[in-house]
Amino acid sequence: MSAALTAPTRVHLTRWVVRLHRPALYLWTALILALAAALLWLAGPLADAAAEAWQRYNACADMGPCAYDQDAILRYKDYYEYATYAVLAVPFLVAAWSGASLIGREVENGTARLAWTQGLSPVRWLATKLALPALLVTVGTGALVALHRHAWVAGDGRIDTAKSWSDFATFYASGPVVVALALTGLVAGALIGLRRASSFGALGGGLCVTAFLWFGIHLLIPHLWSTVTKVTPMAHNVGPSGNGISVTQGVITATGARIADAHCTADTTAQCQAYYADLDAVSWFNDYHPAAHYWPLQWIATGILLAVTALLTVVTFRGLRRRTTTPEGAAV
Amino acid sequence: MTDTAIEADALAKRFGRLGRATWALRDCSFRLPAGRVCAVVGPNGAGKSTLLALAAGLTAPTGGTVTVLGTTPGAARARVGFVAQDKPLYPQLSIAETLRMGADLNPGHWDAAAAQRVVAGGDLDPKKRIRSLSGGQRTRVALALALGKRPELLLMDEPMADLDPLARHELMGVLMAQAAEHGTTIVMSSHVVAELEDSCDHLLLIGEGRVRLAGEIDELLEGHARVSAPAQSDLSPHTVIESRTTGRQVSALVRPVGTLRADWQGGTPSLEELVLSYLRNPEAPALTPAKSEEFSA
Numbered sequence: 001m002s003a004a005l006t007a008p009t010r011v012h013l014t015r016w017v018v019r020l021h022r023p024a025l026y027l028w029t030a031l032i033l034a035l036a037a038a039l040l041w042l043a044g045p046l047a048d049a050a051a052e053a054w055q056r057y058n059a060c061a062d063m064g065p066c067a068y069d070q071d072a073i074l075r076y077k078d079y080y081e082y083a084t085y086a087v088l089a090v091p092f093l094v095a096a097w098s099g100a101s102l103i104g105r106e107v108e109n110g111t112a113r114l115a116w117t118q119g120l121s122p123v124r125w126l127a128t129k130l131a132l133p134a135l136l137v138t139v140g141t142g143a144l145v146a147l148h149r150h151a152w153v154a155g156d157g158r159i160d161t162a163k164s165w166s167d168f169a170t171f172y173a174s175g176p177v178v179v180a181l182a183l184t185g186l187v188a189g190a191l192i193g194l195r196r197a198s199s200f201g202a203l204g205g206g207l208c209v210t211a212f213l214w215f216g217i218h219l220l221i222p223h224l225w226s227t228v229t230k231v232t233p234m235a236h237n238v239g240p241s242g243n244g245i246s247v248t249q250g251v252i253t254a255t256g257a258r259i260a261d262a263h264c265t266a267d268t269t270a271q272c273q274a275y276y277a278d279l280d281a282v283s284w285f286n287d288y289h290p291a292a293h294y295w296p297l298q299w300i301a302t303g304i305l306l307a308v309t310a311l312l313t314v315v316t317f318r319g320l321r322r323r324t325t326t327p328e329g330a331a332v
Numbered sequence: 333m334t335d336t337a338i339e340a341d342a343l344a345k346r347f348g349r350l351g352r353a354t355w356a357l358r359d360c361s362f363r364l365p366a367g368r369v370c371a372v373v374g375p376n377g378a379g380k381s382t383l384l385a386l387a388a389g390l391t392a393p394t395g396g397t398v399t400v401l402g403t404t405p406g407a408a409r410a411r412v413g414f415v416a417q418d419k420p421l422y423p424q425l426s427i428a429e430t431l432r433m434g435a436d437l438n439p440g441h442w443d444a445a446a447a448q449r450v451v452a453g454g455d456l457d458p459k460k461r462i463r464s465l466s467g468g469q470r471t472r473v474a475l476a477l478a479l480g481k482r483p484e485l486l487l488m489d490e491p492m493a494d495l496d497p498l499a500r501h502e503l504m505g506v507l508m509a510q511a512a513e514h515g516t517t518i519v520m521s522s523h524v525v526a527e528l529e530d531s532c533d534h535l536l537l538i539g540e541g542r543v544r545l546a547g548e549i550d551e552l553l554e555g556h557a558r559v560s561a562p563a564q565s566d567l568s569p570h571t572v573i574e575s576r577t578t579g580r581q582v583s584a585l586v587r588p589v590g591t592l593r594a595d596w597q598g599g600t601p602s603l604e605e606l607v608l609s610y611l612r613n614p615e616a617p618a619l620t621p622a623k624s625e626e627f628s629a
Contacts, residue, residue, distance in 0.1 A: 016436060020424065110418055117412065119437055224376060
């Protein structure tokens with residue numbers, strides 16, 4: 001039979017996935033390199049200059065006007081923000097590309113059907129189409145968050161205006177959560193790309209699913225690890241203390257009861273004192289996550305997102321298999 | 333090796349969800365022996381493309397079964413070539429790259445020479461990108477990709493629609509040579525009956541999602557007769573597919589049961605007449621292999 005035509009060899013799909021998405025590969029590489037360079041610059045010269053300016057400012061703060069490089073401080077602050085938002089945009093970029101270009105356009109133009117009628121199964125096709133980008137997304141995004149963390153550490157404690165670890169943009173941009181979100185975006189884009197016949201719809205759908213999951217994990221994160229409670233006597237009259245991601249704040253009454261969200265909205269201190277006296281409050285409490293909870297929160301959230309990604313992957317593959325295989329067709 | 337290329341049993345495909353669902357194919361049963369050149373004919377929207385997609389393993393049936401080359405469409409994938417109606421190809425690749433991709437994705441049974449011959453016949457520069465090709469040129473590359481796979485079964489949805497008469501003639505010749513040389517079963521859909529009459533030996537007529545006629549074209553033609561009889565003639569017991577009374581004459585296309593009356597003028601219909609008669613008369617009883625066996629029994 002025809003198998004004798006040429007010696008059987010392996011299917012080489014990977015090189016064609018690279019060839020077909022070559023512009024995206026170049027763009028991705030350029031984006032990662034540019035952002036990595038920017039983050040290194042931020043962590044090095046920019047952070048050093050800002051730290052030095054703060055040092056000078058703090059040294060002469062009590063002695064009237066002094067010379068310090070205010071521009072260096074503002075430059076670090078601005079570029080830090082730009083770089084942070086650029087890293088946070090990566091999952092959306094991946095989801096949009098996956099939905100529109102990687103899968104959606106193939107389904108829309110019918111080239112997916114062309115691929116499925118070659119000598120490989122649709123499942124194999126999808127596996128290769130997802131595995132290679134998943135690897136590149138993990139490596140690229142992973143490098144970015146590592147460098148972002150490096151840039152944040154470079155400013156922490158040296159630059160007074162540097163963001164706290166618990167600032168949400170900083171929290172996401174310098175941890176593995178954003179890598180997991182990029183992978184979720186990749187799979188979500190593919191799932192919708194296979195289901196919707198328009199690449200534009202898949203683009204929007206991929207973005208929506210990614211945004212929705214990000215929002216969900218954002219609501220979930222404070223509750224993923226048990227909080228630390230800090231109690232401050234009311235006499236200090238400074239409000240609850242303890243820096244980090246706060247979950248519940250309020251006052252404790254003389255009977256030991258906790259009243260959450262007991263914020264005084266009055267204008268004067270006297271009115272507020274009366275308000276708290278009315279509640280019979282003796283101290284503030286703050287249930288929060290201190291800096292030591294950074295990694296547990298990051299890794300648990302990452303784990304949840306990876307589990308969701310795995311689930312979406314199973315749904316995507318099962319959908320494709322059910323769509324292209326006859327019910328009796330156990331052999332693929 | 334099986335002697336059956338495609339066998340469908342009560343095959344059905346529904347699109348859309350409950351309420352708004354439409355049946356593209358319904359209760360579709362037929363058997364196509366291997367080695368035939370089969371024309372799938374029917375009006376637009378009859379279910380031809382759905383049938384081919386089911387056989388190619390691109391979509392799963394809602395009901396019934398389809399067996400391709402003795403196995404499931406999914407398992408037969410490597411042995412089946414498919415050319416979709418809109419001839420999808422990757423626009424960013426060159427012709428040469430497209431064929432190299434065919435070689436990489438069909439290991440063990442890629443016939444580079446055959447694929448190149450089809451492209452060379454169109455005097456195409458292999459370095460040219462797919463996006464710069466005309467519709468007819470794309471068809472040629474799509475056919476080259478499908479033939480290079482050296483399929484045992486080649487499914488083509490409206491393959492010739494974009495081609496000029498010369499290219500159509502030449503590529504039909506290439507296809508027929510392939511069928512003759514390698515025993516390839518060829519199934520092509522069309523709504524232009526005339527272009528299939530010379531090259532096809534098997535017919536599958538589909539109308540409104542059902543098989544109306546299935547069988548060898550010669551046998552189908554011999555199994556029908558065109559008759560001209562006086563207007564009051566009783567045409568029974570023959571099965572009347574279509575009849576038209578003009579003046580004192582009735583002309584009809586019938587499936588004779590036994591011999592026709594000698595005083596009726598008659599003849600064998602052309603393929604086009606046969607097809608049109610069935611399409612014009614959806615109520616006419618279908619003739620599929622199962623039923624024709626009943627007839628001969």
